Amino acid sequence: MPEMNPFQIAQTQLDLAAKKLGLDEATHQLLRWPMREYRFILPVKMDNGKTRIFHAYRVQYNDARGPNKGGIRWHPDETIDTVRALAAWMTWKTAVMDLPLGGGKGGVTCNPKEMSEGEKERLARAWIRVVARELGVHRDVPAPDVYTTPQIMAWMMDEYEHIVGHSHPGVITGKPLALGGSQGRNDATARGGVYVVREAAKTVGLDPAKATYAIQGFGNAGQFAATLHREILGGGKLIAVSDSRGGVINRSGIDPEKIVAYKLETGQVKGFPGAEPISNEALLELDVDVLYPAALEGVITDKNAAKIKAKIMCELANGPTTPEADEILFNKGVLVLPDFLANAGGVTVSYFEQVQNTYNYYWPLSDVYAQLDRRMTESFKAVHKMQQQTKTHMRLAAYMVSVTRVAEACKLRGWV
């Protein structure tokens, strides 16, 4: 079979859920496509005085349940199909978490690692100038994703407020604390994932405090997963981690705090003292209890799924597993915690941030953790219940929960 792009994967996943739910044809077709999408060109002055042309995107997938919500990714491999897929997954994610939001996503094809701070700021402001009229707490609220940061969100919010002429911090989430960010947003994605691992472990009789774990991708999601796994689950042994430059393994255990400090100091995990090198591919196939894919999409396919040995796979990354791989993993008995449930902690605290901005009243950290834990636990239980009832895999069960909710909103609005 020719390789599918991420959007074709997202559509295939929806098709499976629609079939299993017996969804009517009009609703199925409505949910297969973004309701709106914007592609635009951004000319940006670079430090050398020359203008560079960037390809940029914003996709608003479905806003039947509320304003569109989703991050902005800056990556050299960004395409409209990646953005469409991520926007679709945001729609299912806000629905599975029962947040009153729709799904969106944005992106720029660029390599921020090769750009200065000034160039990034000019790109961020240029992106907002084009899409400003489509944004706002009642329309569409972006957030960070791969290679975009709280600082970039701050420039974007500032540009937006200049355009509309008044304070509007809820237009974007993932902001620095000093500009209306929420307590607990920085580690929310990983924290939510670890809460779900805790609940999943109960269902397979695994003691997470004794579990071994490995992490592919060592950015925001991966680094916090390394430390929070131990902190929240009361133990566990980190065996291997990797990033785009390669990975490291130590079967006796890697100190999560030390490798995070090493990564922050050197920009890589390669060369971490006391550990051996391991490739990104080999890391996925390690004999560990819990595997956290936390890098990019499409890394677990029909070629390597049969070699995955983890008992629980917690998808912090978006779209790491192809539909063929899902079937193989299900038949092998790997409990996959699907991306739009497992990594929903980020958007959930983004939603808390939006709520706090709108009220102009800010919660203490303990409230954020408690509310996040409650929502992650409830969502896991809803999906697990559906999985038990339908005897299918967790992703399909999660889709069935989400699609039912989005379809109901579309029907109540009279769209279908």
Ligand code: NAD
């Ligand atoms: P990030 O930019 O902080 O980190 C990405 C990491 O992936 C980096 O360590 C990078 O070196 C690594 N990486 C890139 N290409 C790789 C490759 N080919 N092999 C191995 N590692 C590679 O991004 P992040 O915010 O941690 O996001 C990671 C994943 O989690 C993405 O799929 C993102 O969509 C998803 N996610 C993040 C959040 C969030 O709040 N941060 C929320 C939901 C989902």
